[in-house]
Amino acid sequence: MTKRLYILLFVSFLTSAVFGQFVGRDHLSVSLFYMQKEELDSAQKYIDLAANEEEFKGSAKMWYYRGFIYKDIYKVKEKDDKQSPARLEAIEAFRIMLPLDAEKSEFTESAGKILKYLASTMYNDAVRSLNPEHYKLAISNFDQYKSTMLMVEPGMDVKTQDVKFKLALASMLNRPAETEAGMDSAQTYQVKKLYLEILELDPDNPGANYNLATLYYNEAADIINHMDYDMDIQKLNEVQDYCIEIFLKGLPYMKKAYELNYKRKETLIGLSNIYYGLNDIEKSEQYKKELEELEKE
């Protein structure tokens, strides 16, 4: 009987030793305790509780550690998940934290470093997702990368990377055009839209000018190529109007690519073809001759 009493007292002592340390301690402190012990599940549980408590809603410290814990969860458990919810949760926590820490600047520098790290993982995942199956994920990761970077450096110029990313995306999306299957009108529209976006950011981008002009040319040429010989003249005139409009849309971009000295031979072929499509045989021949001269060199 005495022995059983001792056991009971011992168990009771152990229980209070473990849990007693949390008596009177808030959820944030408990979460930090587990965080230091690298027990991420418990740290997450308590930081989630803290995040829902009124006393912490305006606490930069709580949001910083919430971001920190979720960043660790991402690193330990979700590193291979390109849509990692923990990473998004971490970024969101830092987003809330930054204005709360604006006056004291206690956590801002460290949060900035973590945000840059998270942004770089987003960028890498965006690049890795640049394939026909996952390109939508690539777009969303790249957008997230940009907004995260702008959180840390609001004045940062993301234009160059934006242009590079869109060029790579457009190139990848245009791949079916290089195959026999070709591209449907929705795909063509999507790639054209991307090039227009690129040229809005960087009007002198040579590759974008050339590729956009080629897309326009190919669109009209493809329509003409597939016209039925039996088409009546009235319909033929309508199709001509439509195709001429498309050739004319492409012309300034091809001229620009030529001015920018982009792939001289290809742009000369491009200009010659577009003018031929426009039934301006004289100008088409002029560029053809220039190409012949170039080939002689």
Added chain:
Amino acid sequence: MILSSGFKMIGVDTNSKMKAIFILNFTKLIEWPEKYREGNFVVGVVGESPLYNELVKMSSTKKVANQSLMVKQFNSPDDITKCHILYLSKDESDALNAVITKVKSNSTLIITEKQGLVDKGAGINFIVKDNRQKFELNKGNVEKYKLKVSSNLEALAETVK
């Protein structure tokens, strides 16, 4: 990151395709005499022209009523044999008089593509207006070869003489 590479252009002779469609339309809107409605329907091309290849391509799938389409290339007016339609490319425009002499006893529609040739004996002349492929019609020049022009063709022509 993969950078964008230059896209490839579709290889198509846009101008010849349009002209071929026009020519097939002419066969439907012009009536040849009875004796020309049997055997092959022959379209001749004088000299080198990218249109020849396009017409050959068209002839593999299309007919004129129940006549098979046959495309012939003539190096010079002297080589011309009986044709329903004879096309002179811009480069061969100077040969128009010789062509007219050669086909005067036939029912041949002469098609050219140089400004003013519709006044010099061509029945139809291809022109370009506002970047569009159009055609001029000289009804008299068509009908003197015993061909009948439909009113629809007149309505579709850019100018009718």
